[in-house]
Amino acid sequence: MSIQVYIMRKIIYTSIIILFLSRILFSQPNNWISIGGTGNTITRLHFNSAGDTLFVGTIEGYRFYSLHSFNWEIREMTGYIGRTVWAISTVPGFYGRIITGRVNAFFKGYIELNENFSTQGTIVRNSQGGRFTDIKYIPNNPSIIFACGWSDITPGDLVKSTNAGLNWVLLSGYLHTAMTEIAVNPLIPNELYVSGDAKVTKSTNSGETWFNSNNGLPSNLGCYCVSINPFNPNILLTSNDSGIYRSTDSGQNWIRVYSSAVCRRFAYHPSILGFVAGITFSPYKVLISTNSGLNWADSTGSFPGNNMVDLAFSNYDNNIYVASSTSGIFKRHYLITNTKGKNTALPHKLILHQNYPNPFNNYTIIKFSIPLKNSYSNNLYNVTLKVYDLLGKELLTILNTKLTCGNYSIRLDALDFNSGIYFYKLTVEEFSEIRKMILIK
Numbered sequence: 001m002s003i004q005v006y007i008m009r010k011i012i013y014t015s016i017i018i019l020f021l022s023r024i025l026f027s028q029p030n031n032w033i034s035i036g037g038t039g040n041t042i043t044r045l046h047f048n049s050a051g052d053t054l055f056v057g058t059i060e061g062y063r064f065y066s067l068h069s070f071n072w073e074i075r076e077m078t079g080y081i082g083r084t085v086w087a088i089s090t091v092p093g094f095y096g097r098i099i100t101g102r103v104n105a106f107f108k109g110y111i112e113l114n115e116n117f118s119t120q121g122t123i124v125r126n127s128q129g130g131r132f133t134d135i136k137y138i139p140n141n142p143s144i145i146f147a148c149g150w151s152d153i154t155p156g157d158l159v160k161s162t163n164a165g166l167n168w169v170l171l172s173g174y175l176h177t178a179m180t181e182i183a184v185n186p187l188i189p190n191e192l193y194v195s196g197d198a199k200v201t202k203s204t205n206s207g208e209t210w211f212n213s214n215n216g217l218p219s220n221l222g223c224y225c226v227s228i229n230p231f232n233p234n235i236l237l238t239s240n241d242s243g244i245y246r247s248t249d250s251g252q253n254w255i256r257v258y259s260s261a262v263c264r265r266f267a268y269h270p271s272i273l274g275f276v277a278g279i280t281f282s283p284y285k286v287l288i289s290t291n292s293g294l295n296w297a298d299s300t301g302s303f304p305g306n307n308m309v310d311l312a313f314s315n316y317d318n319n320i321y322v323a324s325s326t327s328g329i330f331k332r333h334y335l336i337t338n339t340k341g342k343n344t345a346l347p348h349k350l351i352l353h354q355n356y357p358n359p360f361n362n363y364t365i366i367k368f369s370i371p372l373k374n375s376y377s378n379n380l381y382n383v384t385l386k387v388y389d390l391l392g393k394e395l396l397t398i399l400n401t402k403l404t405c406g407n408y409s410i411r412l413d414a415l416d417f418n419s420g421i422y423f424y425k426l427t428v429e430e431f432s433e434i435r436k437m438i439l440i441k
Helices: 003-010
Strands: 033-036 042-047 053-058 059-067 072-078 086-092 098-104 108-113 124-126 129-137 139-150 160-161 179-184 192-196 197-203 225-228 238-239 243-247 256-260 262-268 278-279 285-289 308-313 321-325 328-333 363-370 381-388 394-403 404-412 419-428 431-439
Touching: 042 086, 042 308, 042 321, 042 328, 053 086, 059 086, 072 124, 098 139, 108 129, 139 179, 139 192, 192 225, 225 262, 238 262, 238 278, 243 262, 278 308, 285 308, 363 381, 363 419, 394 404
Parallel strands: 086 129, 129 179, 179 225
Antiparallel strands: 033 328, 042 053, 053 059, 059 072, 086 098, 098 108, 098 129, 108 124, 129 139, 139 160, 179 192, 192 197, 225 238, 238 243, 243 256, 262 278, 278 285, 308 321, 321 328, 363 404, 381 394, 381 419, 419 431
């Protein structure tokens, strides 16, 4: 039964309720699980586009970890001076091609291209000075790649490749002498941002021209990072020594939203609207926001390591992966509570429970059960949870992920909801259920 038919049978109503779920709060387990990665100092993390292989930069090369086999492959030259990887990226459509930004023993930066996951690659670009700190490709056209650099002595480089990393050209007019990170708009391919010395800059024509995007940022503090919300590219995050700053107008203006810590890096959850994590230093923490960076909470818990250097979400298993430079890599699941294995029987059919309380005015809980289809309880199933208005128009995708069988619950904070009626639909593979929710304020 389509959502349109269902709603028309249930209720006749003429007005459309536009709902924005600005804060989605999820129950969170406390355990960090080690996946290894020790044995060399870690510098950077990167997932391939499928999210099933984690690539790790180290001081002597790189290594990668399969989420299928749970095995590590090492591509390091132990004892070789001048192999430190400060940036790493795969290239969708070019299997086995790894691009790394490095620095040699003389503190000279270079870009190395490795084919077929090789240990020794080809140097395809030398910097004017300093290391390359970030590499990002255009999602809709991964043959176009940008890399930026940092130097305390000479200006860092901002370079571009239009042939998947084989050749690079130096851009001009990018208004930085030192750069830390690149953010690419996933919906507008020609739009990108660069963070660095005391500013964020922006280009709307694929790096040909640049202008400052720093209104509201301190003029004397460098920006450690810049991140763009993949669900709403108008929202940006950056951080400097005075805290975390947020823009809701594509970088035209910035407002400080958190002053208690400084973030080294941000990462957005691939399937949960507004869910973003950040790692801080001095002290080292993992921060979580469920409303696109407006508010933050300490979620470090019992993280086993220190010296956090990078983090990344996988769109394959929905885990967050955090790297400690000295203690390895740890993962943690933030999606929703699964009671499987907690003295609870595995469900035998798909169930979408009525949210409780209902009607509600502050928050509500949605529970659902995913059945065991065969003898393999760890199989992953495609799961979506969506919100619709009274005419059947899809307003929001809350979940679009893979889950194992089990009994799940999600807490939805409705502080910013509008009063009214709406529907939520759970789909697991080819099966679906729909229920009505009522908000009264």
